[in-house]
Amino acid sequence: AIYLEYEGDKNNNKVPDLEEIGIKYLKGDGDFRSDECIELLKQADVVVTNPPFSLFREYVAQLVKYEKKFLIIGNVNAITYKEIFKLFKDNKLWLGASIHSGDREFGVPDDYPLKAAGYRIDNNGRKFIRVKGVRWYTNLDYKERHEDLILYKKYSPEEYPTYENYDAINVNKTKEIPMEFKGHMGVPITFLDKYNPDQFEVIGLGISNSGKEIGVKPYKEEHKLYRKNIQKRGAVDGDLYMITNGEVNVPYARIIIRNKRL
DNA sequence: TCAGCAGCTACTCCTCTCCT
DNA sequence: AGGAGAGGAGTAGCTGCTGA
Numbered sequence: 001a002i003y004l005e006y007e008g009d010k011n012n013n014k015v016p017d018l019e020e021i022g023i024k025y026l027k028g029d030g031d032f033r034s035d036e037c038i039e040l041l042k043q044a045d046v047v048v049t050n051p052p053f054s055l056f057r058e059y060v061a062q063l064v065k066y067e068k069k070f071l072i073i074g075n076v077n078a079i080t081y082k083e084i085f086k087l088f089k090d091n092k093l094w095l096g097a098s099i100h101s102g103d104r105e106f107g108v109p110d111d112y113p114l115k116a117a118g119y120r121i122d123n124n125g126r127k128f129i130r131v132k133g134v135r136w137y138t139n140l141d142y143k144e145r146h147e148d149l150i151l152y153k154k155y156s157p158e159e160y161p162t163y164e165n166y167d168a169i170n171v172n173k174t175k176e177i178p179m180e181f182k183g184h185m186g187v188p189i190t191f192l193d194k195y196n197p198d199q200f201e202v203i204g205l206g207i208s209n210s211g212k213e214i215g216v217k218p219y220k221e222e223h224k225l226y227r228k229n230i231q232k233r234g235a236v237d238g239d240l241y242m243i244t245n246g247e248v249n250v251p252y253a254r255i256i257i258r259n260k261r262l
Numbered sequence: 263t264c265a266g267c268a269g270c271t272a273c274t275c276c277t278c279t280c281c282t
Numbered sequence: 283a284g285g286a287g288a289g290g291a292g293t294a295g296c297t298g299c300t301g302a
Contacts, residue, residue: 053291077290106291131291188272252273
């Protein structure tokens with residue numbers, strides 16, 4: 001493993017030339033948890049990187065531990081990780097600007113197996129895969145994070161059912177958050193793309209143990225049979241659920257929020 | 263005008279691990 | 283050994299922009 005060191009423009013051509021970038025060799029394999037990498041981290045003002053998704057929690061924990069400013073790539077579902085969500089709730093972490101949907105293309109090594117759902121090989125033979133649900137995770141502030149989400153929908157009990165096991169209404173689309181509703185609301189995790197901490201308060205996450213922490217009750221006795229069936233799809237106690245058309249309906253992970261302006 | 267495609271939004275189900 | 287828990291460089295459908 002190597003690292004690069006650039007100490008500034010020495011020949012005044014305003015370009016970081018190869019000879020101005022010093023290549024340094026690490027003793028180990030460059031694992032971010034190794035002592036030598038931690039020493040490099042300590043020197044950093046801002047960390048900008050694309051960490052391994054499978055070690056995302058561990059990587060963020062390290063950045064928090066060393067109190068670093070950061071801008072890193074992660075999958076949108078990392079919002080639902082217990083430890084990561086807690087940082088969102090405490091306003092120590094948020095989604096960054098510019099990527100709020102869709103998929104993004106990543107260059108991969110020549111020997112990378114192209115089994116992704118979407119991929120491309122360019123005219124020079126370079127391989128790319130399309131990765132869905134990509135987001136920036138950051139603790140750097142930016143303007144859009146302080147802009148209000150414009151609300152237009154009116155609340156009606158028919159359109160916004162109440163959960164069976166928590167006192168909140170279910171909202172299926174972020175833009176359809178009712179404008180005059182004062183109580184708790186369950187919204188999709190992509191709400192955080194639009195989240196302005198001055199406009200909304202994040203109460204908690206309505207899944208599994210995180211749900212239990214905010215008081216989501218276990219399945220009612222008469223719904224446990226449904227839970228048994230639903231279990232195959234991964235629903236557990238602590239998950240929010242509602243009854244639609246007489247059947248138990250467990251939505252995807254919901255964030256419980258409250259409108260601070262009402 | 264319209265096909266193609268990149269972006270927007272919401273959401274699955276299979277595999278691995280852990281526990282009983 | 284089998285069931286439950288946990289999470290995933292994920293998946294699908296639709297919209298609206300762009301350029302010919």
